[in-house]
Amino acid sequence: MNSLVHELYFSNLKPGGESRPSDRQAVGRALAESYGSVDQWQANFQALGGMRGIGRVILYQDPVNGRLVNQWISLHQDGSPARWKPILVMDVWEHAFMRDYKATERAKYVDAFFKSVDWSTVDQRLREAPTVRSAA
Numbered sequence: 001m002n003s004l005v006h007e008l009y010f011s012n013l014k015p016g017g018e019s020r021p022s023d024r025q026a027v028g029r030a031l032a033e034s035y036g037s038v039d040q041w042q043a044n045f046q047a048l049g050g051m052r053g054i055g056r057v058i059l060y061q062d063p064v065n066g067r068l069v070n071q072w073i074s075l076h077q078d079g080s081p082a083r084w085k086p087i088l089v090m091d092v093w094e095h096a097f098m099r100d101y102k103a104t105e106r107a108k109y110v111d112a113f114f115k116s117v118d119w120s121t122v123d124q125r126l127r128e129a130p131t132v133r134s135a136a
Contacts, residue, residue: 005058009089009091012121012122014121017117017118017119019117025123028119030066030068045070046114055075055092056073057072059087059089061085
């Protein structure tokens, strides 16, 4: 899982990315549906990224209802919900930002992260994510 998470992290970044997804993208609409608005989702995602400790914040799609959910994952191999598809990965281990920021500047890194997201890649992951709807 570790190498997959790193691959997802690096591939959802690009220089000069957009700070938020477009309302025309499926991911923008899904975030608004799951969190009330893209701004509310982003505030939650950033708050998780600012938590004390090391780990990653991962936006997953629930395979049962299709909703998007932010999760804090501490260790590489522990904590990922089974069969949930990772849509967006933000690494907040020190090695992800210590070249550019001090250990006390995680908030600056999180802000910079959102200026580097490749939302077209994230949108593609969502559109490719299989969901299993319950027959309820």
